[in-house]
Amino acid sequence: MTTQTKATNAPPLALYVHWPFCERKCPYCDFNSHVREQVDHDRWRRALLADMRHFARQTPNHILHSIFFGGGTPSLMHPRTVAALIEEAAKLWPTVNGLEITLEANPSSVEAARLAAYRSAGVNRVSLGVQALDDASLRFLGRLHTADEALRALEIARTTFDRLSFDLIYARPEQSLAQWREELTRALSFHAGHLSAYQLTIEQDTAFFRRHARGEFHLPDEDLAADLFALTEDLAGAQGLLPYEISNYAKPGAESRHNLAYWQAGHYVGIGPGAHGRLPLPEGAALATQQSKRPETWLDQVENKGHGSENTETVTADQRCEEAVMMGLRLTNGIDKALFAARLGRPLEQAINPQAMADLIDLGMLCDSPTHLATTPDGRLLLNSLTSRLLS
């Protein structure tokens, strides 16, 4: 390993690796995922490494804080590929001690069996896509695993990794408070350090979008959704998992460092089909990169041009400020004013409408301190209204 020693104030960087393949497309998912009979793993490994090198040349002097293997289904990657990518990243960038390396995994028995190999490859945090703990809901969500498999995978993951997270999707059609209480309580009994609990949202260009538009199912109304949200906070909190972001709960210190880069206007490199990146530009602006979405297109492009970027776009400092407010207020602690100023090159107060801020504080929706601007518990649920006012 050729990790150079750098000054500690070197700007931090996160690395996202997208594996675009799934065994089946889930009807709610609008991420870039594709089903293919055959994947040439050697060819894909070489291409991902080349894409990574391309971006490393554009981010000199950065220090790597996290790597995240997302998808698609990254637990369909050969552990050898994961190992090669981690090894190469450590050669290309200096890294912090305790570099966080997360891999998303499906809780099927086949994939659970590979968890140890991923650990050997260098992965130190796993995020299991459990989604639900009853078979009918799993079938509705189009998942290939059963509740039993999910529970066994959770058990294996807990013994394999120090850091374990799992995803759940709630506010599903017909879901009652009592049902969710029972399901979430069972899930929390595994004492994972981190939980991502997302309310089911209907995204355009998904199978659910069409079925929902046809009236095949209905989502809980706003009031029930709010009650389910409150219940989630209560139950998770009782197990020591504190809400640190709208949909994320962690034991103190177990927060996802990688996701914090997104929420706190950090820089990140995104490789693999459809991955997004944010690279530094002068004066607080950033270069937004997006890789070609179709796997075959991306692969050809990397092999011919040395990178898979389809689209790059300058995000101005003003736009980045808007993003930072929008994303930063998702965090329970809110926006760290010092960090905001350091990353955006201007104080937070310049990025928001002062009258709106005063009104929202009066309404009990926002809470301002010398170091942070955060939402109150009431305000958190109304974040869309809040941000559109603050940024008007």
Add this chain to the structure above:
Amino acid sequence: MAKLENIRNFAIIAHIDHGKSTLADRLIQDCGGLTNREMKQQVLDSMEIERERGITIKAQTVRLEYKADDGETYILNLMDTPGHVDFAYEVSRSLKACEGSLLVVDASQGVEAQTLANVYQAIDIDHEVVPVLNKIDLPAAEPERIRRQIEDVIGIDASEAIPVSAKTGVGVHEVLEALVTKLPAPKGDANKPLKAMLVDSWYDPYLGVVVLVRVMDGVMKKGMVMKMMATGAEHPIDRVGIFSPKKTPVESLGPGEIGFITAGIKEVADTNVGDTITEAKKPCAEALAGFKPSQSVVFCGLFPADAADFEHLRDSLHKLRLNDASFEFEAESSAALGFGFRCGFLGMLHLEIIQERLYREFNLDLITTSPSVVYKVHKTDGTLEELHNPADMPDPVRIAHIEEPWIEATIMLPDEHLGSVLKLCEDRRGIQKQLTYAGNRAMLIYELPLNEVVYDFYDRLKSVSRGYASFDYQLKEYRQGDLVKLSILVNAEPVDALAMLVHRSQAETRGRGLCERLKDLIPRQMFKIPIQAAIGGKVVARETISALRKDVTAKCYGGDVSRKRKLLEKQKAGKKRMRTYGKVEIPHDAFIAALKMNDS
């Protein structure tokens, strides 16, 4: 100049859809006015809206040359008249320009209220009325029944009514012969000083204002300096012509003739329908009787949906007024809607037409406030104030009493809907004057306050009668009424755009309706919002919009932050269409929907 005894001037009176324009087209075609190639369907209705709605807004004429069975060639001047109650005065002037009328009645539908009003006007001025039973080609046509109905309802001899199908051409020749043999020739003296009636006028981008005239006495020629008797304005005539229906120049127009002139007039507002035109240096002794300046009956506020369009709206209104002097406007500002204009119209249809033209021809998206009539407010200090806008209502303690305009309405309908129409009229404070039957058709005469009619009467009437009732009215008089200003308060602040004057007995119902509607239209916000309807300080209806609880999306966007920003930008663009009212954001669609009257 045509020989007086060979001229016939006639108007066509018909209800919408009874085939007036098709018959007119057929008459033009039979006289060879246009070749088949030039023949566009419904030549007369030239404005897009006129064509679409099948109504006539501007009077138009066509001069036809007809070689009759007696071997003589006659000049037939066809006058196409506006066919709507809003333009009743214009209709009366058009009729005045003719000696007779064709009464066109759909042989399957029968006489309608609007036809009735116009035919009575024609009879009043001694027109020879030739009844025509149109659409006899339709399987549902019952010419004999309709013939009897014309006699029963209108009271004219219909034994010689001509069965016609304008569509197939049957009877068209008979109509032309009847015009020649039954209608009197016009009277007039070419040697007397010029006396002509200004029938209508419109703006032509190439010629300036084109004035449609009917010469009574004397002769109109190019180069003559004419004088308009109502305004005293003088203009040298620079063009004299007729419509064939193409504009065709002629040497002069003599007594009995109908044609057009241009005289370097810049704005339609400088020409008054019904005015008398004479020669400046040899004026006639007295003007024609019956001239009335146009007067607005219905007022409403027009506001641009996007505040940035205010200047564009102002320019557009000026342009429309070039061609339509009968509407007026002045700048107005509203706390809820920003800057806009208070506009006066001849009636509801006129309002709709202007609104639609602003939208179509000028691409303007508008918010229209509740139409209001003109109230006469008698104050305690003995002065009288005309109130066009409920927002301007003086303090109630300074008001002695208020008067509102009443109309006499004629409604014709199939008797199976009579019950619901009677109820509607009673609900709207109507006073029944007459109820008569002709076959299974009922004719109702009611006195109604105009403010009840402009609110949503016409739409309700159509709906309770399944579209079978026809309606016409005449302004009658001002009467004292127990009228109060109903205010709507959102989050304790009055929304001026929603204020209205209503009869005390209606205030609560109207207020409750509006509150309920607003409750559904205003999106939930971060706090509870009371919506109240009040008369002065007294709340008569109340609804509450509960606070929004959750709008945050739980979705994980991963690194695709741009997508989330773009969503926010879209949301911000949507906000431009919001009016912030106090702390409450009201989408402008909510105002439009709340102000929409037809589904209350």
